Amino acid sequence: MTTPEALLRSMFDAAVAAAQxxxxxxxxxxxxxxxxxxxxxxxxxxxxxxxxxxxxxxxxxxxxxxxxxxxxxxxxxxxxxxxxxxxxxxxxxxxxxxxxxxxxxxxxxxxxxxxxxxxxxxxxxxxxxxxxxxxxxxxxxxxxxxxxxxxxxxxxxxxxxxxxxxxxxxxxxxxxxxxxxxxxxxxxxxxxxxxxxxxxxxxxxxxxxxxxxxxxxxxxxxxxxxxxxxxxxxxxxxxxxxxxxxxxxxxxTPQQSLLAAAEVAREAGYATHILGDSIEGEAREVAIVMAGISRQILQHDQPFQRPCVLLSGGETTVTVRGNGRGGRNVEFLPSLAVALGGAPDVHALAGDTDGVDGATEVAGAVIGPETLGKALLAGLSPRASLENNDGHGFFETLGDQVITGPTLTNVNDFRAILIS
CATH class of the missing domain: 3.40.50.10180 (Glycerate kinase, MOFRL-like N-terminal domain)
Incomplete structure (x- = not known):
């Protein structure tokens, strides 16, 4: 049986392949x-x-x-x-x-x-x-x-x-x-x-x-x-x-890559919804909105029924105030994890399709219901990592980075939230 992490990575790989x-x-x-x-x-x-x-x-x-x-x-x-x-x-x-x-x-x-x-x-x-x-x-x-x-x-x-x-x-x-x-x-x-x-x-x-x-x-x-x-x-x-x-x-274009990822999710039995290919705003704030949508689906099957995948692209921003390495996708994910509060059955991947998030040779990372618990055991605070703009350090310690190397293309950020 395909794990949520493996399915998310398959969707990301399909998005990258569509733009080769x-x-x-x-x-x-x-x-x-x-x-x-x-x-x-x-x-x-x-x-x-x-x-x-x-x-x-x-x-x-x-x-x-x-x-x-x-x-x-x-x-x-x-x-x-x-x-x-x-x-x-x-x-x-x-x-x-x-x-x-x-x-x-x-x-x-x-x-x-x-x-x-x-x-x-x-x-x-x-x-x-x-x-x-x-x-x-x-x-x-x-x-x-x-x-x-x-x-x-x-x-x-x-x-x-x-x-x-x-x-x-x-x-x-x-x-x-x-x-x-x-x-x-x-x-x-x-x-x-x-x-x-x-x-x-x-x-x-x-x-x-x-x-x-x-x-x-x-x-x-x-x-x-x-x-x-x-x-x-x-x-x-x-x-x-x-x-x-x-x-x-x-x-x-980003839309073409999101469509390729959506096909992978549908073949795995998930209803797929593209929320937008041009989403902007502070990465951590966008994550809070995405968490709210995810919670509504978990609790009320609105606006979509489970199981489903929420896909989005675009280019969020990070206002760097701390000493971390920045990176839009690794800023989005800790914020999403905190806002979800360990909600069951929700996994997510966020990555840059060129294989480089910010100035770091890492595409992005994955989170799941266990992310907050893993961080606690590792002595990490997601909130502190966010305040220091140190998402890369956070996911490096957890071992949850997505590393692709140079993909030789670039259709911006890819985000997928899988709700089982």
Whole structure:
């Protein structure tokens, strides 16, 4: 008989498998152009695997350059793969961004740019506007990661501090044809928020970026504030003539992965309910809401009858106040366990589909009715772990981590609550 933990892991694995580049990239690739060059560029945790899928589809080496996270590279025959840091950018990423801009210079109308973008590209492709140093850009990233801003808000600010994001990379490709293949890791699947939209128009303004700075009281370098006060930080807007030959295709989304997981649960005899693929908010607060729904099901068979599985995706946030390592999924789970109070017949898994929760090489963890008791025996306090943002330490001690290694894709967070 399959255990609840094994079933949860099977659902998570199915969600990851549904977004694998080898499966989802090929159907959206264009025919090999009869004239001109085809140049491949890209950035993100899945970009190297996407590049490999493109070469396999065409059956020949391709020219180009993509940037992926350390440990996420796969070999390609012609496309150069560069590894850089995530979530805080580093010098190799900066150098790669400059080389990418040079690579698309002087293209013609006959040329085609194949742009392969997935989550993580914002950090992996840093290219600060003139007057901002890499160290200052790193400082901005650290402020954003700990302040509790949504991914939309983070990316708005990033677009207005970058010489490559917010449509600027597409503008550099003009007049070539640009074909974007995107693996979405953002709530709502808006292309401008996937890797901060380097090859799509950006309707937000520097005024929007400044409002975010003030709302979260971000401590920014003087040069960054000066840049945001200048019109030179404005991004490329929709309708810009340089974007006329850009076409965009979403090849994998959180919803597709949730549907794949739902099929696994149904085959195991569980009614399955997808609560949303774009849930946001503080991870610990989202968990309290999910616990309330679970309790209603346990006590009243409302709004769903047992046995059932509740699935959700999206990108929650963590406002870091303690000394722990953060991580949205390992923040969600202790909060869920505390709110459930050891309720019987409820198990849950939360994990990031790229295999990395926060900045730690752990996808997430699992909980069950026994979690609070195990913690007590181990001398752990779930509430104290939450206050210290130390979910990783909590689940490492319990031995309940979900570790996958690099999955070579990224369709954001996956949460499954199984109610027997």
């Amino acid at each position: 580049p080898d499966l989802c990239v090929s159907p959206s690739l264009p025919d090999m152009p009869a004239r001109g060059r085809i140049v491949v560029i890209g950035a993100g945790k899945a970009s190297a695997a996407m590049a490999r899928a493109a070469e396999r589809h065409y059956g020949q080496p391709l020219e180009g350059l993509v940037v992926t996270r350390y440990g996420h590279a796969v070999p390609c025959d012609g496309i150069e793969i560069i590894e850089a840091a995530h979530p805080v950018p580093d010098a190799p990423g900066l150098k790669a961004a400059g080389r990418m801009l040079s690579l698309v210079e002087n293209l013609t109308e006959d040329d085609t740019v194949l742009c392969l973008i997935s989550g993580g590209g914002s950090a992996l492709l840093p290219c600060p506007l003139d007057g901002i140093t890499l160290a200052e850009k790193q400082a901005v990233n650290r402020e954003l990661l700990k302040c509790g801003a949504t991914i939309d808000e983070m990316n708005c600010l990033r677009r207005h501090l970058s010489a490559i994001k917010g449509g600027r990379l597409a503008a550099a490709c003009h007049p070539a044809r640009v074909i974007n293949l995107l693996i979405s890791d953002v709530p709502g699947d808006d292309p401008m928020n996937i890797a901060s939209g380097p090859t799509v128009g950006d309707p937000t303004t520097r005024a929007d970026a400044l409002e975010i700075v003030e709302r979260y009281r971000l401590e920014l370098p003087v040069s960054v504030r000066a840049t945001l006060a200048s019109d030179r930080c404005e991004s490329v807007k929709p309708g810009d003539a340089r974007l006329a030959r850009v076409e965009t295709h979403l090849v994998a």
